[in-house]
Amino acid sequence: MQIEKKLINFINSGAKVIQLVSYETLRIHGIVNETAKSINRSWFTWNRIEGLKKWDWEKFDFEVVADNLRTPEKILDYFRDELQDHSILILEDFHNELKYEEVGTNAFNTIRRLRNYILNDRNNKTLILAQPVNYIPNELEKEIQLIEIPYPSLPDLSAVFDQVVAKFNIPADRIQKTEKLISASLGLTIMEAEFAFAKAYNEKGKLSDYEIPLIIAEKENIIKKSGYLEYYHPKESLSDVGGLENLKSWLRRRQRAFETGAADYGLDTPKGILMLGIPGTGKSLTAKAVANQWQFPLLRMDLGKIFGGIVGESERNIREALKVAEALAPSILWVDEIEKGLAVGGESDGGTSSRVLGTFLTWMQEKTKPVFVVATANNLTLPPELLRKGRIDEIFFVDLPGPKARKEILSIHLSKKKRELEAFDLDKLVEVSKGLSGAELQEAVKEALYQAFDRNEELDTEYLVNAIKKTYPLSKIMAEDIENLRKWADGRTVKASEEDSDKVDLKPEDKERPKLKQEYVNPFMKS
Numbered sequence: 001m002q003i004e005k006k007l008i009n010f011i012n013s014g015a016k017v018i019q020l021v022s023y024e025t026l027r028i029h030g031i032v033n034e035t036a037k038s039i040n041r042s043w044f045t046w047n048r049i050e051g052l053k054k055w056d057w058e059k060f061d062f063e064v065v066a067d068n069l070r071t072p073e074k075i076l077d078y079f080r081d082e083l084q085d086h087s088i089l090i091l092e093d094f095h096n097e098l099k100y101e102e103v104g105t106n107a108f109n110t111i112r113r114l115r116n117y118i119l120n121d122r123n124n125k126t127l128i129l130a131q132p133v134n135y136i137p138n139e140l141e142k143e144i145q146l147i148e149i150p151y152p153s154l155p156d157l158s159a160v161f162d163q164v165v166a167k168f169n170i171p172a173d174r175i176q177k178t179e180k181l182i183s184a185s186l187g188l189t190i191m192e193a194e195f196a197f198a199k200a201y202n203e204k205g206k207l208s209d210y211e212i213p214l215i216i217a218e219k220e221n222i223i224k225k226s227g228y229l230e231y232y233h234p235k236e237s238l239s240d241v242g243g244l245e246n247l248k249s250w251l252r253r254r255q256r257a258f259e260t261g262a263a264d265y266g267l268d269t270p271k272g273i274l275m276l277g278i279p280g281t282g283k284s285l286t287a288k289a290v291a292n293q294w295q296f297p298l299l300r301m302d303l304g305k306i307f308g309g310i311v312g313e314s315e316r317n318i319r320e321a322l323k324v325a326e327a328l329a330p331s332i333l334w335v336d337e338i339e340k341g342l343a344v345g346g347e348s349d350g351g352t353s354s355r356v357l358g359t360f361l362t363w364m365q366e367k368t369k370p371v372f373v374v375a376t377a378n379n380l381t382l383p384p385e386l387l388r389k390g391r392i393d394e395i396f397f398v399d400l401p402g403p404k405a406r407k408e409i410l411s412i413h414l415s416k417k418k419r420e421l422e423a424f425d426l427d428k429l430v431e432v433s434k435g436l437s438g439a440e441l442q443e444a445v446k447e448a449l450y451q452a453f454d455r456n457e458e459l460d461t462e463y464l465v466n467a468i469k470k471t472y473p474l475s476k477i478m479a480e481d482i483e484n485l486r487k488w489a490d491g492r493t494v495k496a497s498e499e500d501s502d503k504v505d506l507k508p509e510d511k512e513r514p515k516l517k518q519e520y521v522n523p524f525m526k527s
Contacts (some may be wrong), residue, residue, distance in 0.1 A: 006147055006464040007035045011126050015145045016118045022149035023132040024190050029055075031149070032128060036088055041126075046075050072106070074400050076113045084123060086381060090128045091178075095135040107359040111139050113130075118143045133316055142153045151327030157185050164197040165207070174201075177206035184215040187297075188325040192222055228305040229321050232334075234288035241282050241289050242412055242438060243405025247275070247396050247496040251290050258294070258330050258370055270393055271364060272373025274338075274386070276493060277398030277472060278482055280439030283376040287334040290374065297331045299324070303341020306356060314352050318359050320518045322371075330370040338375045339382050357383060364391040379481070379490055398487035400475055400482075402435055402499035409438050410464075413445045417459075425461045433468045434502045435475035444468045492526075 002149070011019050020028050033055065036043040037107050044065065046052045051067035052075065069075045079089050100107045117123060118140075149286070152160070161182055165175060185193040196218040200211040220231040231494045237246050254260060254270045266502075275283040275433070291298035308319045335341065364373060373392065387395060401409060407430045411421055433441060448467040452459040475482060 003031050003147065003149055003511060004034045004038070007031065010040055010145050010147070011035070011039065015126065016123060017114060017127045017129065017140075017143065018145045018147060018148050019129045019131065019134070019136060020149060021131060021134045024149070025130065026092065026189050027149065027152075028128075030089060032088060041086050041088050042084060043090065044083070045092060047089045047092040052078070072110045073113065076110070076117065079125065079127065079491050080113075080117055080120075080123070085124050088126045088128060088172065090130050092130050092134075094129045095131040095133065097164045098135070098137050098140075100104075107137070111137055114140060115143070116336075135321070151323060152190055152193065154179070154182055154186070156190065157182050157188075159247045160185075160193045161197055161207075162200065164194055168201060170201060170207065172298055174206040176502075178209055180220055181209055181212055181215070183205070184212045185219065187324050188222060189221055192218075198218065223299070223324060228302050228317055228325060230300045230302070232288065232291065232299055232300055232419065234292045236285060236289045236292055238286075238289045238293050240412060241286055241399045242409030243396065243499075244282060244496045245288065245498045246494060247273075247286065247398070250394065251286075251293070251496075255294050269370050270372055271367070271390075272333075272375065272392045274377065274392050274395045275377045275398050275496070276377045276380075276382075276395060276485075276489065277496070278400055278437060278478075278485065279378050280437035281398045281400060282335055282438045283398055284334075285375040285438075286378065287332070287336070290335075290372075291332045294330075294332070294372075296372070297328045298334060299328065299331060300334045300336060301325075303335060303338065304357075307352060308340070314356050315359055318356050322360075322363050322367075325361075325371045326367070326369040330372070332372045332374055335373065335375040337378060338386070339377045339379055357385070361385055361391055382486065395493040396496040397486075398496045399486065399489075399495040399501040401441075402501050403430050405438075405497060406433050406436070406441060408439050410445070417445065417449065419459060423460070423462065426462060428463055429468065432465050435469060435470065437474055440471050440473055441468075443467050 007018065020031070022028055032043050035041075036055075037057075042054065044052060044054045045062070046069065048070050050064075052065045052069050053062040053358050054065050055061075056063050056109050066078070069078055075091070076088075083089060096102050096109050097110050103110075114127075117127070132144065134148065136146070158177075164170075176389075185196055188196060196215050197207060199218060200214040202212060202276060216231075223229050223231050238251065250273075257267045257270050266355060275286065277283055288298065301321055306321065307314045322333075325331055329338060375386075375392070384391075407426050408422075410429055410433070414421060414424065433444070436444070444467040447470075448463040449459055451467065452463045457463075480481065
C-alpha cells in the first residue's frame with residue numbers, strides 16, 4: 001500500500017511522467033490498478049508487440065484498443081492527442097527506446113516528444129514508464145519522478161502462496177502454512193516465489209516447513225545468477241574462532257539488539273563492523289560464525305563483480321545487491337577484502353568506483369532495514385569515508401594471535417580432527433609457533449597429519465613441531481607492512497583480542513628478503 005500511496009501522491013501533485021522500476025510487470029499492473037481505482041481513472045498498457053490495451057474492470061481483463069501503434073512516435077502522439085483525459089498509460093520496457101546506442105537518432109525524437117508533453121501544462125494524463133532497471137536519459141533526469149518497487153514483503157509472499165495453492169488445487173491436508181515457510185522465500189520476486197513454491201510442491205507433494213530447504217535452495221540458485229551475491233550456509237560458530245575475545249563479546253551483546261523489545265528499550269539497530277587486520281587471522285571465519293550464531297542469512301557480496309562494462313551498470317548492480325540484502329532482512333551482508341573491490345578501476349574508470357562507493361556508503365548511513373554489514377580489509381588502502389562512525393559501529397584490529405589464542409586455535413583444530421588434547425604438549429607448540437597466524441596454524445596441523453599418515457603413525461607433538469618449524473610465516477614475509485598496520489591501528493581501532501600479539505624477532509637472514517632477478521635489473525644500465 002505504501003507504493004500505491006506514493007504513486008497517488010505523485011499523480012495528484014501533477015507528475016506527468018513516473019518511472020516504476022521492477023522486474024515484475026504483473027505487480028506493476030496491480031499497483032497501477034489499485035491506484036487508478038482509488039482516484040477514479042482508466043488505465044492502459046502499451047508495448048511494441050501487443051500495441052495499446054485498456055483494462056476492463058467488469059471483464060477483469062484487457063481489451064485491445066489499437067494494435068497498429070507499434071512505434072514510440074505513434075503511441076506518444078496518440079497519447080497526447082487522442083487518449084481520454086484523466087487516464088494512465090503504462091509504457092512497458094520503454095527505456096530501450098531512449099538509448100542512443102540501441103535505437104540511434106530515433107532516441108532523440110522520442111526524448112523530445114516526452115519533453116514536449118511534460119512541458120505542456122494543459123495535459124492531465126499520466127505516463128508511467130515500467131521497466132526492470134533504473135534508466136533515465138540526462139535530458140529527462142529532472143523531469144521524471146522515480147519509484148523503485150522493493151522486493152515482496154511477507155504479506156505479498158503469503159498471497160503468492162495462496163495463489164499457488166489455488167492454482168494447483170492442493171488439498172488442505174497437504175498444506176502447513178507457517179510464517180517460517182513464507183519467510184524462506186524472502187528475497188525472491190513474485191514470479192520466482194511462485195515458481196519456488198510450485199516446484200517444492202511438485203517435488204514433495206506437500207507444502208510445509210519440511211519443504212523449506214527446497215525453497216532456500218531455489219533462492220540460492222536465483223541469487224547466484226546475479227553473479228555478485230553468494231548465499232552461505234555457515235556451520236562455524238563463535239566458539240570455533242580462537243582468540244578475538246573483545247570482538248566476540250561485542251558481537252554477542254549486539255545479538256539481542258535485533259529482538260522485538262530492543263527498540264522500545266532505546267537501542268538502535270546495529271549497522272555493522274569493519275575488521276582490519278593481517279591475512280589469515282580469522283576475519284572471514286568470524287563473518288561466517290556470527291551469521292550462524294545469530295541465525296541470520298549470510299550474503300557475501302563480491303564488489304569486484306559489481307563493476308560492469310556498460311555505463312550505469314555498476315551502480316545498478318550495487319543497488320540490486322543491496323535490495324536483495326534488505327529483502328532478506330534481518331540478514332548479514334559480508335563484504336570480504338573490501339579494499340580490493342573499491343580499488344577496481346581506480347581513477348581511470350570515469351568515476352564509476354566513486355559512484356559505487358557513494359551508493360554503498362549512503363545506503364550504510366541511511367538504511368532502515370536490519371542488515372548488518374561485516375566488512376574485512378587486509379591493508380590501509382581504504383577511503384576515509386568508509387571509516388566514519390555512523391556508517392559502521394566499530395573498527396576492530398585483528399592482529400596475529402598471542403600465546404593464549406594460539407593454544408585455543410590449536411586445540412580447536414586438533415579437536416576437529418578427533419584428537420585428544422591430553423596427548424599433545426600444547427605449551428611447547430605455542431612456544432614454537434610464535435608469529436604464525438590462525439590460518440598457518442591450521443595448515444600446520446594438516447601437514448603434520450599428512451606426514452604421520454604417510455608413515456602409518458599416530459599424530460604426536462613432534463610431527464606438529466616439525467610442520468610448524470617448516471612454515472615460513474607471513475609475519476616474517478610482511479614484517480614491515482604488519483608493523484605499519486599496527487602503528488596505524490593503535491588508537492584508531494579497537495583491539496579484537498584481549499592479549500597482545502608476540503613480537504617476532506627477525507634474524508638477519510629474515511630481514512634480507514629474496515628478490516626476483518627482474519628486480520635487480522635496471523633497463524637503463526648496461527652490464
